[in-house]
Amino acid sequence: MSTAPKIQLYKLLRSLSLAMDYQRNGLMRHHQRVALIASYIAREMQLEESDLPLLYCSAVIHDAGTSTFREKANLEKFEVQNPWEHCQKGAALLHNLQILAPLSEIVLHHHDRWDGQNPSGLAGNAIPLFSRIIFLADRVDVLSHQPGNILDHREQIMQKISARAGTMFDPDLVDIFLQVARKESLWLDLTSEFIDIHLSKRLRTCPLVTGQDEIIGISRIFAEIIDGKNPFTYRHSRLVAEVAALLARRAGFDPVQQKNMYVAGLLHDLGKLSVPEEVLEKPAGLSKQEFNIIKRHTYVTYQILGLIDGFEEINQWASYHHEKLNGQGYPFHLRGEELPPGSRIMAVADIFSALVEDRPYRKGMPRHKVEKILGDMVDGGSIDGDVVQLLASHYQEAVSLKDKASEGLRRPPDADIK
Structure with a gap:
């Protein structure tokens, strides 16, 4: 009799989500990069270790509602027009599986703006915290895809994010991000060929097993x-x-x-x-x-x-x-x-x-x-x-x-x- 596999949930999602990270420009590792930025923000906020698996798993599969290169190209724009369809589709996919159902609401709101211009009707602190973190991390990653040394673009990215505090983004989270962004290690981890290793170290405490x-x-x-x-x-x-x-x-x-x-x-x-x-x-x-x-x-x-x-x-x-x-x-x-x-x-x-x-x-x-x-x-x-x-x-x-x-x-x- 064969033995059924048991695998840590975050490792399974991390690996499978790589397939979603292919775009016309090749493998972008977008989901892993968003999860990494989110983990930096969460550590700076001193969130409980027990909260990290939910944040990480949501981040590493947040664009489950997209399949085509055309859909992904739209999300590469910093201010996306009508991103809600893929949020709703992704949330619906996750909702019906018990182990992923807690991720569904987070994915549903991961493009909700702080100022409330959202089909959900939510605004400000009514938007789930992890959705707000992923939205910010997601847009930071979009801005970070530029040629050359990422450290040369750091100030420009920080300025663009800061300018949208209180409109697109939670202003308190923006302040926390700006503190984190002073660390060269964030940006070097983000563009490193060893990003998978960095993620494993930061999220080694994720306990869920499938x-x-x-x-x-x-x-x-x-x-x-x-x-x-x-x-x-x-x-x-x-x-x-x-x-x-x-x-x-x-x-x-x-x-x-x-x-x-x-x-x-x-x-x-x-x-x-x-x-x-x-x-x-x-x-x-x-x-x-x-x-x-x-x-x-x-x-x-x-x-x-x-x-x-x-x-x-x-x-x-x-x-x-x-x-x-x-x-x-x-x-x-x-x-x-x-x-x-x-x-x-x-x-x-x-x-x-x-x-x-x-x-x-x-x-x-x-x-x-x-x-x-x-x-x-x-x-x-x-x-x-x-x-x-x-x-x-x-x-x-x-x-x-x-x-x-x-x-x-x-x-x-x-x-x-x-």
Whole structure:
């Protein structure tokens, strides 16, 4: 019997949120940087150590309501126009999972202005304190993305923040930030390649630990973020997870492995958050350059999931789904026995799901076409014939999962994952 992973919540969110930090300019580490600034402010305020996990976890996932590069580009402007939609969407995602529900209100208000010009109707001290801290930290980070030595821009950033005390920002928090901002260490930590280490040291007391059911719930949230990247694949990750878990169950995987397979399915396309929408949404064939961009997504998934202790099996199953038995897959060109049974199942579940889903340029394919394509891939040495046969034996059950996948994140974390 496999052992279910137990992972510190902040480490899990810290790692997974990296996927949300990809923009057109590459990996920006925005969520980690906001969490770092927030932790500096919290220490200066002498907040209780027991309060830090809630502040940190909220900061490190505050933009959960954004998926696309277009949405992120809007948030890169210092004074964002109408930021409320992504706040509401992020809060809704977090609200339905017990372990993350306390973060929901903080995320909902993390763009509320101190002067009260907010759809929430809140103003001043009625806005949650942690929302006010994250809003300030978030805007500081936006200002800090400038070429050259960050210390050369420090005074300018402080002046811009100070000028908006009492309008955008809580004036008391601005005063505290200005004290913290005198420390070169803040700015050097913020732009350091070792930011992950700095965060770990500052937040080593975060006590919350996730069990397997909480991991499933968190993974469902990230699946919704991933699938929100492309309106044409709005349920793809969830369908792959359902089909992969079904095949794992029918193949005799133990209950822990079945849940791990479900998590792997939810997260298998995590790296697609690093891919521009115009490539993902292109209805025609991709150019060689565009396909090379697509090929990177499994590598990004592999690197991010590799940061999470206890995810070794999940990582292999998720990240190898475009590898082929004949060694012609990507990005590692693994072959034959190098591909574990779970990765072979994931590959078939991914292909099957893509074929039966509706696309703007075609309806979901009927059974005879799906089986023909899968059979040709078996004959070509790409995918495992035993897994395809297992799918064929439970085909109607697999197809019926399309409706279940559309239910999204509304089911309890452990429902039907046995």
